[in-house]
Amino acid sequence: MKHLLSTADLSLEDAVLILDTAAEMALLTDREVKKLPTLRGRTVVNLFFEDSTRTRISFEVAAKRLSADVINFAAKGSSISKGESLKDTALTLQAMGADAVVVRHPSSGAPYRLAHADWIDATVINAGDGTHEHPTQALLDAYTLRAHLAGPTGSLRGVRVAIVGDVLHSRVARSNVHLLQTLGAKVTLVAPPTLLPIGVEQWGCAVSYDFDEVLADQDAVMMLRVQGERMNQAFFPSTLEYSRLYGLDTPRMATMGTNSIVLHPGPMNRGMEISADVADDPRSLMVEQVTNGVHVRMAVLYLLLGGMKESAS
Amino acid sequence: MDHGRVVMDGSDIARAIRRLSHEIVESTKGSQDLVLLGIPTRGVELSQRIAAAIEEIESQAVSQGSLDITLYRDDLRLKPARALLPTAIPVGGIEDKIVVLVDDVLYSGRSVRAALDALNDVGRPRAVRLAVLVDRGHRQLPIRPDFVGKNLPTSTQQLVRVHLRDTDGIDSVVVSEEVR
Known part of the structure; x- marks a missing residue:
């Protein structure tokens, strides 16, 4: 699997693997040194076209605990507010060498478009698209x-x-x-x-x-x-x-x-x-859900980015 | 199921574990500061069996746990992402203890390097030692074992498989010609 766009794409084995991996991540980060070297040198872009506190911070913490470099990109204060299209934003991210794009967008299907339109090679993780999936x-x-x-x-x-x-x-x-x-x-x-x-x-x-x-x-x-x-x-x-x-x-x-x-x-x-x-x-x-969110996102980032780069499927 | 030459059978492995256990307590002068950490999968069962043997020798409980190295490997990008295996650091931690890493086969030394990195994030032991059931040579890093069950000269074309009772239902070490 290269992208995480919808839970409908997950088989029982995939889902259980993510949950089991998250459980291990929880144990590994329950200690003084919380950082793991696994995603060293990888770049994760948080591309948020819609407001979010929990999800964005959670993804940021998860990526940082795995030693990835994190770039936060919010629609407010970027060229999006000047009218840049999703495609041009994607091409910019591609040119900057993003390995994963965590995207939240008010339009349902935007992450799917990003993953399948051949604009970028990066792994796309849906962080909430319109009224579709999270x-x-x-x-x-x-x-x-x-x-x-x-x-x-x-x-x-x-x-x-x-x-x-x-x-x-x-x-x-x-x-x-x-x-x-x-x-x-x-x-x-x-x-x-x-x-x-x-x-x-x-x-x-x-x-x-x-x-x-x-x-x-x-x-x-x-x-x-x-x-x-x-x-x-x-x-x-x-x-x-x-x-x-x-x-x-x-x-x-x-x-x-x-x-x-x-x-x-x-x-x-x-x-x-x-x-x-x-x-x-x-x-x-609710508070425990937030903590668990970090572990689950670490698991997702590790399973999608930690291994060999897959060609788009 | 496994074709190849059996180089250690059940009683050979039992004897090797007994000798390793004696050597470990001898070098650590008792078991009070000793922590045995197995590298999953088979290193964990080995470390449990060594711990049981040392408990018998010393009549004292030995801390034993497991240390998964997956997230610290240097070859993650060469293969699809793997499932994580359990890490269990015994109560009391490893701070200022003598940690003995236990693995089944020592080959390139890269797993041990990853284990040393993983250990570094858990705490600061007084000393780290390495015990392996089989040393098959061909190191790619400057790492050597402190306790060896059996030195097994092999070629890089060969495959060494350790089977253990609880994990595989049988105790044996098998060498086969790898088919590429």
Whole structure:
């Protein structure tokens, strides 16, 4: 595999290899000298056309821990704001000798275009494209689920996960549905009908409009952020109604199994999809997700860049 | 499954492990500061067996662990990325200890170089020694073993395979002509 564009491209073996590698990375960086020499001399470009805190910093830390050189390239303050096209940006990166490009773009499919348009030789890693995919987020979610529900090298077969909220605008949801189903988990999407994409019935997972009905039998609940910035019309009558029907608050959390866990990809809208009390509950693993994100991204960078250069496949 | 000449059988390997264990405790004057680190895969099983033998000799527990060298190899770019193997540094660490690296076959010396680099990131041992079951020669780096189970003169065309009970179901060292 040369690029990581979609979790749908990952076989069960690929996915387990990434998770196992991430587990080793976690052990290797749990010591005083956190740096590994593996990607010495390689250049990783973080190409971010959209705002991000967690993902960009996480990729930067991951690349630096593997001794790669990191160039951060944000659309603001670059020639993109002067109207440079994706192609010309890509050609510039190619000329500067980037080995990997971590790309986040508001348009779905931009990383695919970058990987397959023959503009660059570099490995392309999708760090979130529009409402399409965010594969490393799904991998870190699966890693967190595995660590808590199946043991460090256990299997997620049969584990029940509900993904709740703004599925329509969520690249995290799509990536998670593909990956978790590959890993054998039982996924249920929970959202109001207006926030489910057309064709969701072909995703192969269960769909429900009723959060309370689904909640009691889940091993994990993944809350999605309501993406106000992508909403150009009214998808629900009011914030209050949304949070009453689809938000996770303390009374609702009390109906979950006692060993069930809560994930959220961040950033959270406290009081909207998740109440502040639930967000700070010990069963909510948002902070751990961030830590795991670094290990998963180290694993992805190592597996894609650490070996022999593959010709584009 | 493996064609070739058996140069060590089960009892030869058992004797070699026993002798290596005696030599190691003799040189370290006891086992209290000793840490045995096996290089995966077969170095780990070897180090476990040496640790068990030393425990018998000294009637004292020996720290033993594993050290994966994959991320420190100098030939990463020559092959597709490999899966990582477990690293387990024993509780108590390696700081100011005498670390004995254990591997099955010593050949070019490049794995040992990588292991020394990996060790450097874990801590600063008082001394590092090298124990191998088979030394087949043809070093490419200035590295020599301190404890050797068997010196085995080979040509670079040959392939030396170590099989161990827990990993492969049988104890044997086999030399075969490599088919290229």
